[in-house]
Amino acid sequence: MIEAAAFRQDEPLRRPLRAAALVLVALAAAILVAWAMGNAWWLSFLARVAITATAALSLSCLIGQAGLVSFGHAAQVGLGAYVALIAGEYGIADLTLLAPLAFVVVALWSAVTAALALRTRGVYFIMLTLAFAQMAYFIMQSLSRFGGDDGMALARRATLFGAPVLKTDLGLALAALALLAAALIGFVWMTETRYGLVLRAAKENESRALASGFRVFRFQLYAYALAGGVAALAGVLLANQAEFVSPSYMNWHRSGELIVMVVLGGATSLPGAVIGAAVVLIIEEALGHWTEFWKLGLGLVIVAAVLLRGADLSALFGRARR
């Protein structure tokens, strides 16, 4: 038998894990600084960055790893928020119950919709994901018992083992950071497992994966359900931060924004999605003060990123470092 030589791909996880650690440490440091300075606005902004980044990250797993461009991912986030709202109305507000509930409900919704959408490819898949997201949007809009079009305030912020961990801005920011860290490291690790290898192979060459004996449909279905579940957890935190849930969370603009974040960060880079989310939110805040037309500025950034390095901010930073 041939002795396995030492190859450079023997450490396939090192680079993405290092990038992930870098991104997480930077965000943690920013949160601590904001807390030390007693700046509540910054704390809540950073929490929003972490929450949005988690949603973008789960979409990045679909787009960059599985090759499934969903144009309805905000619905998964919004549905998670609605699970928090509705469960709260029935007295379920502890994360030990609420988080698994939101994950499972939205993962199931994702699996059912994906079972239909995955029968198509390309632009048809994109349109079907949008259609299902719009269905979710209108269903929630019509639920007058839970606020209908206007939305509804959350009964109270969620607890963890009865402790009000999400009550303070710091607590919420740290919870969001913890979720982001778990999701980022989990997804990065997943890409190198057997499952991740098949998922990536099917993304690039589906007929190869099928001919080798993999039921690609199943692999993609699981990925879609998992990404939906993670997005739902982000939605639970989003609901807790705003203490308010409305159908606008599921607006298709938001799905589009999530795609922008993923593409901006470099579609195949999971840590890049976090950077992309941060950049979009910073631009929104920075320019949003000055003008309603902040998206013009975002557009310019996208154009610049695309022209400079194939819409890949992380690669751009990588080049600047060298």
Add this chain to the structure above:
Amino acid sequence: MSEAILSLRDLDKSFGALRVTRKVTLDVAPGEVHALIGPNGAGKTTLISQIAGSLKPDSGRVIFAGEDVTHLDAPSRAQRGLARVFQISNVVDSFTVLANVVLSALATETTAWWGWGVAMKDPGLRERAFYALDQVGLVERAPDQAADLSYGERRALELAMGLVQNPRLFLLDEPMAGTGREESRRLTELLRTLKGRTPMLLIEHDMSTVFALADRVTVLVDGAVAITGAPDVVRADRIVREAYLGEGEP
């Protein structure tokens, strides 16, 4: 031919008004290299696709290793031991050579494909992958990206991806297509070493390869079997000479 590894029975397939497969009946015996030849448009690749399961026949049956697989999809047939080498090289370009073979090895792992471990570090998978790469002479190329391989090396990689699954039948769709003379010679040599261990159904245009490797030859003309027989018999056949080989001969 009672113990055929692959049997096609009255296979029929039409695309609209175009009947591309006509009542094809064919057997591949264990250990046999069976060549499928015929002019362009004779329906060879369509037939291979129906055997592999990526196309469904309109009627007729595909029996593989004694089991009727007519209604099974391509992944199920692959898991039962059908390994396909495509006419146009079909590997994962962004993966390394080793990763391509590890991927293929995964498909037939008896243990579940989910596990927390890093797939490329799995010693069992690596050992199987290196063994297959060694058989096709690609061990040195293991760390390189598949996209960087030469055309012939890609064909060899595809063979390794098949070999690692210990297939019960190889479906080879023009393995020599697009390769240079030297590469073609080496691939023929490689297939010759595999001969006897794994039965093959081989589509090939290069007649020297066909007659060097094949135990039997089936000629497909307009979707129907014109003749099946030993290479010498087929070569001597008048229909074949007219339809295919005879072109340009005195």
